[in-house]
Amino acid sequence: SAVISQKPSRDICQRGTSLTIQCQVDSQVTMMFWYRQQPGQSLTLIATANQGSEATYESGFVIDKFPISRPNLTFSTLTVSNMSPEDSSIYLCSANQGREQYFGPGTRLTVT
Amino acid sequence: GESVGLHLPTLSVQEGDNSIINCAYSNSASDYFIWYKQESGKGPQFIIDIRSNMDKRQGQRVTVLLNKTVKHLSLQIAATQPGDSAVYFCAESKGAQKLVFGQGTRLTINP
Numbered sequence: 391s392a393v394i395s396q397k398p399s400r401d402i403c404q405r406g407t408s409l410t411i412q413c414q415v416d417s418q419v420t421m422m423f424w425y426r427q428q429p430g431q432s433l434t435l436i437a438t439a440n441q442g443s444e445a446t447y448e449s450g451f452v453i454d455k456f457p458i459s460r461p462n463l464t465f466s467t468l469t470v471s472n473m474s475p476e477d478s479s480i481y482l483c484s485a486n487q488g489r490e491q492y493f494g495p496g497t498r499l500t501v502t
Numbered sequence: 503g504e505s506v507g508l509h510l511p512t513l514s515v516q517e518g519d520n521s522i523i524n525c526a527y528s529n530s531a532s533d534y535f536i537w538y539k540q541e542s543g544k545g546p547q548f549i550i551d552i553r554s555n556m557d558k559r560q561g562q563r564v565t566v567l568l569n570k571t572v573k574h575l576s577l578q579i580a581a582t583q584p585g586d587s588a589v590y591f592c593a594e595s596k597g598a599q600k601l602v603f604g605q606g607t608r609l610t611i612n613p
Binding site for chain 1: 543547603
């Protein structure tokens with residue numbers, strides 16, 4: 391199974407600032423995904439990140455707010471831009487290995 | 503639009519009993535279904551999956567049942583243990599790529 395790590399594990403940020411979350415996979419993977427999980431709720435897909443192409447965003451999420459990088463087959467970043475308290479959430483990255491999708495531990499973001 | 507939901511948001515069972523967690527899905531084009539377990543402060547952990555060409559799949563102490571006629575998915579956990587306490591999510595996809603997650607069920611174990 392793929393082992394996925396994220397940095398930072400948590401952060402408290404002021405509104406109007408931006409935070410970049412890093413995701414590292416211990417093996418090369420084709421597709422990586424970014425999800426948001428608001429407190430006490432389920433996971434919602436933000437975007438799919440493929441190496442060598444622009445990320446594909448889901449309805450309700452835009453590149454200006456959540457720019458994503460995918461420089462190689464083991465790494466991706468998600469930036470939460472111009473943050474507001476509504477962005478307080480857990481952000482998770484995941485990757486497919488075969489048909490199974492594995493998740494990182496998440497980054498808990500609090501915006502004050 | 504497509505959606506995946508759960509019948510029960512919370513489930514409390516006695517230690518040693520069997521647990522059954524249910525899930526309904528609405529996208530008949532989905533061909534792959536997965537159950538995840540999420541413990542507090544952690545990311546979702548893969549438990550078991552099933553393709554749409556199957557109606558039952560067994561793992562270690564877990565069984566997933568798929569009823570395509572009524573678009574229903576269930577997870578059965580045998581001999582529930584304290585370590586099974588977590589939130590359980592079903593998820594569905596087409597082509598084993600991006601996942602649509604259900605609401606989640608919190609499973610608590612009574613000693």
